[in-house]
Amino acid sequence: MTQEVDPITLQVIGGALHSIAEQMGNVLYRMSYSSIIRESQDLGAGLFDRDYNTLCESDSTPMHIGSLPGYLRGIEKTVPLDAWKPGDCVIHNHPYYGASHSPDIGIVMPVFFEGELVGFSANTAHHVDIGAATPGLVIDIPDVYAEGMLLNGLKLFNEGVRNEPLWKYIRDNTRVPSLVMGDLEAQIAAAELGVQRFQQLMATYGKETVLQATRQLMDYTEDMLRREIEKIPDGDYVAEGFLDDDGRNRGVHLPLKVTVKVRGDAVEVDLTGSSAQVPTAFNVPFDGSTKVACYFAFRALLLDTYTHEEYIPQNEGSFRPVKVTAPLGSIFNPIMPAAAEARFSQIQRVVDLIIKALAPVIPEKSTAGNAAVLSFAAYSGVRPSGDYWVFLEVNEAAMGGRPGSDGPDTVEELMRNTRNNPLEDLGMHLPLICDRYEVRDDAPPGAGKFRGGAGVVKSQRYLTPGFMTHESDRNEDAPWGIFGGKDGHCSKVELRNDTTGKLEYQPAKFSGLRTEVGDVVTYYSPTGGGFGDPLERDPQKVLDDVLDGFITVDHARADYGVVLAEVDDGYGFALDREATRALRAQQRGA
Structure with a gap:
């Protein structure tokens, strides 16, 4: 039996692990080419043990980090533990083998120390185009094969030797090869750094000491979360809502139901009662996205760093007390080959419904209804040279009112932690002009003792003909008020042509919309719900x-x-x- 690591050494190793993950994330976004990674930082990086437990994670988008153990377990079906060799590098993005969704490509490298496989260095990043049916994003498609390249545990490098045919395949099947190939190189560099730093850590403190420290750190985080869950009264707590539609069948709402079952120091999130899977890409990969959303919700509610004086390591321990159930064949657990690329608005709503369900018993940790959606826009076109340009943009929204303070305005809330793109960068590289980018002023935030956050409004104008796909929701279901607060307001999307003056309202999600010169697409994000009686403000x-x-x-x-x-x-x-x-x-x- 390995001797327990003393508290001081444990703290030092824990800090070193977090520092390694942060360095990996920094290398990835600083070396990348596409704006979705370079500016928005839509990425995650970390180290993992032989059992695929998360040992540390970068302070990046929560979606990416929580999904990486799923990537590793999916890869194991193709590359078992005994098949890894020093110098290997595996690429993976299959949504039915653990990936969060197909554009989030994972890069994994094994970590060997003194000839023994001790763990993995891995990262994921959202790629701007993987050759799907429409540029950048997809919604109204028939199956997973229309999502583009499916890379299921393939070796980019085999014992340090580059797999040239695979590199050529990827290069030849994306609309923007210079961006995608450059971003892959950045991911590899980040993973290599993780391998080197993990080996150096073991050389400094000893392999057994480091691995024992990781076990203790995971147990510590698990104990902290169980301690917080145990404070919640046992019971079943239910919240319901709906999604606008599936992107094809307009006017058909998709029900959402979340039952949070608290039993002692453990919790189960049961999504039974939510919509059956749909015939478009508006489904959610179970291992890579549905589970991760539920893990995030409880860590955010109960282990927020700024509400605890204790050090909280970010690792697998925060996943262990949370069980997730979703019926096979439902929107949160679809059956292959259903498409599952456009999955973010749904998991945002799961997190929001968990908060709503628990608000009566933990009001001091709850919020009113958040925007809880994602406006993900893919702008694209073909240059005179015949080359594609593709730009992915994530628009901000708003949070609901909170105990003691108003909901933050125009922020990336809940599961998303991406950043906005500098307008100057956009104008220099793409045939788009941002005509308007400001706080939404046509609809007030939800009234309350602490009001909801104000949304954002952004207008992009096409300078050339092009295409657009928009992945979003909540044009029809406003964020709720709570404890006497009033509801916020729904989102909306306008398409207006500068030349003709023609104005059309678009649904929240649409695919492959053809745009003309002078077309201006304007997105208005939801405003947050109010918290508490407005007459007490x-x-x-x-x-x-x-x-x-x-x-x-x-x-x-x-x-x-x-x-x-x-x-x-x-x-x-x-x-x-x-x-x-x-x-x-x-x-x-x-």
């Missing part, structure tokens, strides 16, 4: 929201019972406190 904050343009004078009166008087002081309005007291008393009585 500080009137000064209501005035501030009016002066900042988040709400109007009429909203202040109707939603908050706040009366504002026009004044000539440079601001335009001031509080009428006596009238506000009288109006609030009247509204409470009503």
Whole structure:
């Protein structure tokens, strides 16, 4: 039996592991070529043991890190443990073998120390185009084969020797080979760094000490999460909602149902009652995405770094107390060969529904309804040279009101942690112009003692003919208010032509839309729901929201019972406190 590692050495090794993961992530995004990785940082990196347990993770998009153990278990079906050799490098993206979805390509390298396989260095990153039916993103497609290249545990390098036919295959089957091949090289460099740093750590402290430390760190994180779960009263907690449609069958809502079953220090998320799988790509890979969303929800709710004084290692321990159930053949556990690429809005809603279900028993950790969606836009076209250009953009949204503070405005919330693209970078490289990028002003945030966050509005104008695919939802189901707060507002998508003035409203998700010169696509994200009774909101904050343009004078009166008087002081309005007291008393009585 290996002797336990002392607390000081344990802390040092834990810090070193996290530092390695951070370095891996930094190398990946700094060396990459496409803006979705280089600017948005849609990636994840970490180290894993021989049993595919997460030992450390970069502070990147939660989706990527939680899915990597699934990638490794999927790869094992093609490359078992005894088939790995030093210098191997495997590429993998198959959604029915553990991948989060097909554009998230995983790169895995084995870590050998003193001739023994001790673990893996791995990362994933979202690639801008993998040769699917429509450029960049897909929604309305018949099956998984229309998603593009499916790379199921294939060796890019075999004992250090480059697999040239595979490299050529990938290069020849993407619309933007310079971006994809450059991004793959960046992923390999990040994985190589992880291998080197893990070996150096073992050389410094000894293999057995490092591996024992990783076991203790995982147990520690597991114990911390179980301790927090145990504080929640046992019971079954249910929340429901719906998705707009599947991207093909308009007007047909897809039901969502989440049952959170708390038993002692463990929890199960049961998605029974949610929609059956759909005939488009609007399904969710179970191992690589559905499970990961549920793991994230409990770590975010119960192990938030800024609410704990203790050090919280980011590792496999946070997954162990959480069981996830979804019926085979449902939207959250589809059956091959159903397509499953457009899966992010659904898992955002799962996280939001978990929060809603638990809000009555952990109100101090809950929020009102978040935007809980993803606006993922693929802009593309063909240059005069015949080459494609493809640009992927993630738009911000808003969070719901929270205990003690308003919901943050125009942020990447819940599962997504990507960053926006600098408009200057966009204008220099692509035939698009951003006409508008600001806080949404056509619909107020959900009213509450702590209001919801304000959404974002962004307009992109085509300078040449092109195509567009938009993966999103929530044009029809507004984020909810909670504990007396009011609902937020739905999203919307407009298509207007600068030349003709023609205006059309688009559904939240659409595929391969042909665009003309002067077409302007405008996305309005949802606004967050309100937390608590709006009549308890500080009137000064209501005035501030009016002066900042988040709400109007009429909203202040109707939603908050706040009366504002026009004044000539440079601001335009001031509080009428006596009238506000009288109006609030009247509204409470009503």
